Amino acid sequence: xLLYKGPRNQILEPLQSVCGIVEKRHTLPILSNVLIEKDxxxxxxxxxxxEIQIKTSTEAGSxxxxxxxxxxxxxxxxxxxxxxxxxxxxxxxxxxxxVKAGKSRFHxxxxxxxxxxxxxxxxxxxxxxxxxxxxxxxxLSLVQYAMAQQDIRYYLNGLLLVIKGNEIRMVATDGHRLAxxxxxxxxxxxxxxxxxxxxxxxxLSRQLEDNDGILEIALTPTQALFRFGAIEFISKLxxxxxxxxxxxxxxxxxxxxxxxxxGLLQSLLRAKILTNEKTPGVRLVITPGSLKIISNNTERExxxxxxxxxxxxxxxxxxxxxxxxxxxxxxxxxxxxxxRLGDTNSSALFSxxxxxxxxxxxxxxxx
Numbered sequence: 001x002l003l004y005k006g007p008r009n010q011i012l013e014p015l016q017s018v019c020g021i022v023e024k025r026h027t028l029p030i031l032s033n034v035l036i037e038k039d040x041x042x043x044x045x046x047x048x049x050x051e052i053q054i055k056t057s058t059e060a061g062s063x064x065x066x067x068x069x070x071x072x073x074x075x076x077x078x079x080x081x082x083x084x085x086x087x088x089x090x091x092x093x094x095x096x097x098x099v100k101a102g103k104s105r106f107h108x109x110x111x112x113x114x115x116x117x118x119x120x121x122x123x124x125x126x127x128x129x130x131x132x133x134x135x136x137x138x139x140l141s142l143v144q145y146a147m148a149q150q151d152i153r154y155y156l157n158g159l160l161l162v163i164k165g166n167e168i169r170m171v172a173t174d175g176h177r178l179a180x181x182x183x184x185x186x187x188x189x190x191x192x193x194x195x196x197x198x199x200x201x202x203x204l205s206r207q208l209e210d211n212d213g214i215l216e217i218a219l220t221p222t223q224a225l226f227r228f229g230a231i232e233f234i235s236k237l238x239x240x241x242x243x244x245x246x247x248x249x250x251x252x253x254x255x256x257x258x259x260x261x262x263g264l265l266q267s268l269l270r271a272k273i274l275t276n277e278k279t280p281g282v283r284l285v286i287t288p289g290s291l292k293i294i295s296n297n298t299e300r301e302x303x304x305x306x307x308x309x310x311x312x313x314x315x316x317x318x319x320x321x322x323x324x325x326x327x328x329x330x331x332x333x334x335x336x337x338x339x340r341l342g343d344t345n346s347s348a349l350f351s352x353x354x355x356x357x358x359x360x361x362x363x364x365x366x367x
Contacts, residue, residue, distance in 0.1 A: 003038050004060045004090040008101070011043070011088060012079040014056045015072070017231055018047040020203055021054055022072040028117075033069035035116045040065075046118070047072055052200055053119040053234045067113035070097045078106050119234050122223045127163055127192045131185055133215045133228055137208040139170050142181040142358055144201050145327045148174035155240030158195045163219065165189070171245045177324045177362040178248050192219050195238035200224070207231060249359050250349045253340035255313045257286065258353065261337050265329040267305040271295040272322045274303040281367040282322045286341070287315045295322070318344050319367035328360045 004011050018034060026032055026049070035046040043060035046053065075097070082088065082101045089100040092110070099106040140159075148156035151174065162169035166189070169182045196204075208215065208228060218225040226233040271282050275295045285292040289312075293305040318341065328350050329337070340349040350360040 001066055001092045002061075002063050002089070003036065003066060003092055003097075004043055004058075004088065006059070006061065006087065008079055008082050008084060008086050008088050010058055011090065012076070014043075014045050014058045014230065015076050015079065017056050017207060018045050018054045019072045019076050020206060021049050021052050021199070022047050023049055024073060030069060030111050030115055031117070032071060032073070033111055033116070034072035034075065035067070035069050035113055035118075037067045037113065038063060038065055046116075048117060048119060049199075050117065050119075051197060051236045052203065054203075055232045056230045058230070066092055068092055068097065068110045069113055069116050070108050070110050074108060075099070078108075119236075121225065121234060122220045123218070127190045127219045128217070129163065129168075129185065129187070129189050130214050130216050131168065131183075132211075133208045133213045134210050135183055136168075136215050137205060137210060139168065139181045139183050140201060140205050140208075141331055143170045143172045143179035144205060145331055146172040146174060146177050146179035146360075147198050147201065149198070151175070155195055155238055155242055158197045158238045159201045160193060160195055160242045160245070161219075161224075162193045163189045164191050171242070173243060173245065173248070176321065177327075177360065178245060179328070180245060180249065180359045180361075182357045192221075193242070194219055194221070194224060195240060195242055196224060197235060197238055200233075200235040204233065207233070248347075248361055250340065250342065250347060250361065253342045253346065253349055255286075255311075255316060255341040257291065257309055257311055257339045257341070258336055259291070259307070259309065259339060261329055261332065261334055263307055264337070265326065267293050267307060268322055268325055268329070271303045271305050272326070274301045275322055279365070280322045281319050281365050282325070283317060283319050283367050285315075285317050286311065288312050314343075316341055316344060318348070319365045320348070320362060321365055324362045328362075332358070 037044045042057045044057040046055040086101045091098045097108040097110055160171040167182050171180050216227040224235045271293045274297055276297045283294040291307045291309045296302040334352050338351050347361050347363045352358050
């Protein structure tokens with residue numbers, strides 16, 4: 001039974017769209033597979049890890065209806081290894097999937113489609129909105145690096161998505177730093193707050209296009225659904241109470257520094273070379289007209305960097321994890337950043353000049 005006949009890329013691209021979430025080793029072997037269904041001249045591909053489900057489709061030509069599951073990574077690796085311009089024939093015979101291209105032949109074992117678990121789609125109390133893929137992707141990039149990884153406070157291992165009036169807010173924190181970004185979407189929407197899992201956030205960032213294509217979002221208290229291009233992406237949500245992010249953002253820090261993003265980034269990268277591997281801290285010594293960046297390590301090596309700054313306020317000597325500073329500088333695309341400081345024991349607030357839609361708070365560390 002012929003499932004697909006056509007250019008390699010026409011089947012490889014949708015397969016790669018769903019394969020990103022497939023676990024290589026899973027306690028349930030069928031979850032390492034992709035579900036392939038053919039109906040009315042279209043081939044639908046679906047993958048899930050029980051928490052996330054991604055579905056997409058492509059033209060497949062006429063033929064019988066069929067449904068099966070096959071090892072996702074193996075099929076992807078086979079198609080990737082073939083020449084770009086080759087025509088591929090994929091067929092299903094005697095419970096095996098056959099891939100033909102030129103003089104190459106591959107036979108893969110399959111498992112029944114009826115055994116493949118699908119996520120039930122919830123539409124109870126839906127909040128619906130549409131945004132541009134480009135804007136949503138940019139907003140994700142401004143905050144996602146601050147998400148926790150495998151924290152016992154499971155609600156930190158994700159991103160808070162807030163719909164409030166005509167605004168989308170995204171917040172991420174790992175307890176040591178917090179990133180906040182908001183975007184005006186024009187239309188008024190029903191208020192809702194959900195926590196997207198870390199894997200969902202990273203996969204969305206990878207999949208969304210950097211263009212004005214529409215991203216449709218449907219949120220319920222337990223599930224998020226995203227539709228863009230030919231992709232339908234369903235994710236479970238993290239059930240937990242996210243910290244009160246508004247209380248964390250400093251309001252009254254009086255010491256303001258305006259810094260060249262590139263200059264500061266390059267100085268920090270050089271200073272990082274001589275920090276401790278386990279606790280890569282740097283000292284910022286701020287005096288009128290000067291910012292010194294100092295690092296040292298257990299081998300008694302030291303780096304000193306100095307940047308001239310337009311600053312006439314209090315002298316401050318404060319330490320930070322250099323990676324937390326590099327993260328924000330690598331993910332904003334502006335010429336200058338603003339940094340507001342209180343004293344040696346207070347967190348720093350980074351923002352963008354003339355822009356209240358982005359804030360990054362980082363706690364100091366003892367050095």
